[in-house]
Amino acid sequence: MVTRPVPTPASPALYDVCSVGNAIVDVIAECPDSFLESYGITKGAMTLIDETRADFLYQQFGPAVEMSGGSVANSVAGIAGLGGHPAYIGRVKDDQLGAIFRHDLTASGVHFSTPPAQAGASTGRCLIVVTPDAQRSMSTYLGVAVDLSEKDIEPQLVGNAAVTFLEGYLFDKPEAQKAFIKAGTLAHAASRRLALSLSDTFCVDRHRAAFGELVRDHVDILLANEFELMALYCLPTFEEAFAAARAQCSIVVGTRSEKGAVIAAGDELVSLAAEPVARVVDTTGAGDLFAAGFLFGLTQGCPLSTCGRLGAIAAAEVVSHYGPRPQESLKDLIHRKGIQL
Amino acid sequence: MVTRPVPTPASPALYDVCSVGNAIVDVIAECPDSFLESYGITKGAMTLIDETRADFLYQQFGPAVEMSGGSVANSVAGIAGLGGHPAYIGRVKDDQLGAIFRHDLTASGVHFSTPPAQAGASTGRCLIVVTPDAQRSMSTYLGVAVDLSEKDIEPQLVGNAAVTFLEGYLFDKPEAQKAFIKAGTLAHAASRRLALSLSDTFCVDRHRAAFGELVRDHVDILLANEFELMALYCLPTFEEAFAAARAQCSIVVGTRSEKGAVIAAGDELVSLAAEPVARVVDTTGAGDLFAAGFLFGLTQGCPLSTCGRLGAIAAAEVVSHYGPRPQESLKDLIHRKGIQL
Numbered sequence: 158m159v160t161r162p163v164p165t166p167a168s169p170a171l172y173d174v175c176s177v178g179n180a181i182v183d184v185i186a187e188c189p190d191s192f193l194e195s196y197g198i199t200k201g202a203m204t205l206i207d208e209t210r211a212d213f214l215y216q217q218f219g220p221a222v223e224m225s226g227g228s229v230a231n232s233v234a235g236i237a238g239l240g241g242h243p244a245y246i247g248r249v250k251d252d253q254l255g256a257i258f259r260h261d262l263t264a265s266g267v268h269f270s271t272p273p274a275q276a277g278a279s280t281g282r283c284l285i286v287v288t289p290d291a292q293r294s295m296s297t298y299l300g301v302a303v304d305l306s307e308k309d310i311e312p313q314l315v316g317n318a319a320v321t322f323l324e325g326y327l328f329d330k331p332e333a334q335k336a337f338i339k340a341g342t343l344a345h346a347a348s349r350r351l352a353l354s355l356s357d358t359f360c361v362d363r364h365r366a367a368f369g370e371l372v373r374d375h376v377d378i379l380l381a382n383e384f385e386l387m388a389l390y391c392l393p394t395f396e397e398a399f400a401a402a403r404a405q406c407s408i409v410v411g412t413r414s415e416k417g418a419v420i421a422a423g424d425e426l427v428s429l430a431a432e433p434v435a436r437v438v439d440t441t442g443a444g445d446l447f448a449a450g451f452l453f454g455l456t457q458g459c460p461l462s463t464c465g466r467l468g469a470i471a472a473a474e475v476v477s478h479y480g481p482r483p484q485e486s487l488k489d490l491i492h493r494k495g496i497q498l
Numbered sequence: 499m500v501t502r503p504v505p506t507p508a509s510p511a512l513y514d515v516c517s518v519g520n521a522i523v524d525v526i527a528e529c530p531d532s533f534l535e536s537y538g539i540t541k542g543a544m545t546l547i548d549e550t551r552a553d554f555l556y557q558q559f560g561p562a563v564e565m566s567g568g569s570v571a572n573s574v575a576g577i578a579g580l581g582g583h584p585a586y587i588g589r590v591k592d593d594q595l596g597a598i599f600r601h602d603l604t605a606s607g608v609h610f611s612t613p614p615a616q617a618g619a620s621t622g623r624c625l626i627v628v629t630p631d632a633q634r635s636m637s638t639y640l641g642v643a644v645d646l647s648e649k650d651i652e653p654q655l656v657g658n659a660a661v662t663f664l665e666g667y668l669f670d671k672p673e674a675q676k677a678f679i680k681a682g683t684l685a686h687a688a689s690r691r692l693a694l695s696l697s698d699t700f701c702v703d704r705h706r707a708a709f710g711e712l713v714r715d716h717v718d719i720l721l722a723n724e725f726e727l728m729a730l731y732c733l734p735t736f737e738e739a740f741a742a743a744r745a746q747c748s749i750v751v752g753t754r755s756e757k758g759a760v761i762a763a764g765d766e767l768v769s770l771a772a773e774p775v776a777r778v779v780d781t782t783g784a785g786d787l788f789a790a791g792f793l794f795g796l797t798q799g800c801p802l803s804t805c806g807r808l809g810a811i812a813a814a815e816v817v818s819h820y821g822p823r824p825q826e827s828l829k830d831l832i833h834r835k836g837i838q839l
Contacts, residue, residue, distance in 0.1 A: 220575070220602040220823060223564035234561070253594040253620070261561040279594070482561060 176229035178324030180247035183226035211298035225261035235449025237266035325356030352378035432473035442481030517570035519665030521588035524567035552639035566602035576790025578607035666697030773814035783822030
């Protein structure tokens with residue numbers, strides 16, 4: 158093990174988690190599988206698109222529903238729902254979708270003070286096709302979200318958050334990559350921890366070397382699904398990739414959909430079954446809410462197995478309905494499941 | 499009976515129904531009853547609010563979901579879902595919510611060619627509180643919707659629609675009242691029929707005299723719930739108010755929530771039970787979708803009882819989920835219910 162020791166901060170954290178991510182409003186429509194084929198959408202993936210393609214795809218959509226989304230924004234909304242105190246850094250424009258994003262995040266109980274852009278591209282949006290198998294396929298026009306840079310990383314948030322949580326999806330632009338390094342440096346200077354979600358295999362494939370350096374040199378807590386881990390380390394099995402990640406990060410969380418999750422913290426290893434779900438309606442947000450439960454448990458000092466269970470329960474809630482954010486009180490839900498924090 | 503005879507148009511209608519109404523995007527949040535008390539919202543009613551109040555109430559809302567709405571816009575979306583060919587006239591702005599409204603209506607299969615406003619107030623929105631009893635309480639900032647005037651009444655739509663369907667909610671401004679008269683005049687000149695939804699008791703109370711004249715002099719088909727009919731005629735019982743309406747309109751549809759509906763066409767009288775619903779989730783759109791089913795049946799030449807049954811089935815679908823528009827194919831649904839058109 159060459160991992161960084163768990164730091165001891167000088168003062169208690171004001172925020173449990175501060176997420177840095179793509180601020181996105183989701184546009185959700187149910188479509189048959191043939192829709193994906195007709196318009197060349199990769200099933201289960203997140204594909205970046207430009208505004209022309211976004212307008213075209215939206216025209217092909219049936220009637221849709223708009224809900225605030227964004228991967229690690231969903232996570233902090235979940236952490237607030239669990240009773241935590243999270244913060245968020247991300248870029249919206251001063252437009253109607255930006256106001257919706259800000260409202261929903263703030264109303265969830267998340268501190269969000271990144272000022273809206275007054276000019277340039279509009280607030281980002283993600284066109285989500287939900288097929289009858291509950292799988293979501295995402296086409297994202299990032300809009301102004303992609304303009305996140307070092308100056309958006311507020312030191313008073315990152316320095317006062319027990320964990321700063323970075324979204325792999327944001328890693329496409331050099332300015333955002335610099336912002337990630339700044340966030341990591343600030344977090345570690347305050348003896349806080351840095352977490353990263355790998356977000357998507359295609360995203361990992363686009364930036365494997367840079368992701369590799371980020372994980373090796375900065376990340377304390379790595380969250381990824383099995384395919385993202387295998388993509389990051391170019392290794393053919395989950396077990397090998399997971400071992401490679403353990404050698405680099407203090408904590409590694411590998412999620413495996415209905416096969417549950419594997420979590421390692423130093424020498425400790427926990428395997429978890431997936432939480433049963435009566436009917437999976439829409440898998441959007443499953444990984445984001447697993448991260449919410451896990452990171453919330455971690456910042457509350459729970460044992461690793463409880464952290465994982467919190468993640469599994471939060472993920473099970475979000476896949477049981479349309480949309481990427483919890484629709485019932487996660488705090489009440491975990492109490493009903495017998496977990497007292 | 500002093501009602502107008504059912505006219506015989508010169509040519510078949512291009513459109514089954516052309517609705518004229520408030521183009522509105524709904525912002526839906528679940529809230530406890532205490533929310534209504536805290537912010538002085540009248541339960542079950544639609545209250546008009548200004549932008550300041552809309553902004554204030556929205557700030558008090560928890561995380562919300564955005565869906566296109568607007569009373570008679572919901573009706574034409576339902577008619578399209580039943581397999582009909584409807585059109586819509588209403589005002590949105592050239593902004594993000596306006597684009598959402600236009601997209602959803604057009605994607606439903608509704609012809610909508612009213613050009614968006616380039617300046618002035620933004621697209622209207624309706625803040626809908628859904629309480630645990632499934633009742634909806636609406637606070638509406640009409641925005642640009644209220645600017646509808648005679649010039650928006652497209653003769654090629656009204657003249658080519660079997661029924662032109664007016665929304666009582668729109669009746670607050672003198673310009674809109676003039677637009678209604680123009681729509682009625684154009685419809686009758688083309689030997690088409692004019693329908694009106696009374697929309698809301700408070701709306702009727704605000705403009706009782708003007709509504710009375712409109713109904714007496716122009717309306718062929720009157721759709722209202724029992725309380726709206728009693729308000730219009732200042733009569734203490736449903737039976738008396740319904741009789742007063744029958745004396746003025748060729749067709750009167752009186753809806754009574756779980757007590758079903760009563761429909762009169764000349765001497766013919768039909769009473770209908772409400773369609774059973776496993777769980778009523780959100781009553782938003784119930785009246786709008788009853789109107790959709792009824793008017794669609796009427797334009798297809800169905801017997802009065804079938805028209806009513808179509809209304810009851812469409813209303814039952816929309817109250818079984820959140821949001822004011824159908825989420826499954828109404829065409830498939832009525833086939834499953836054994837109705838062949």
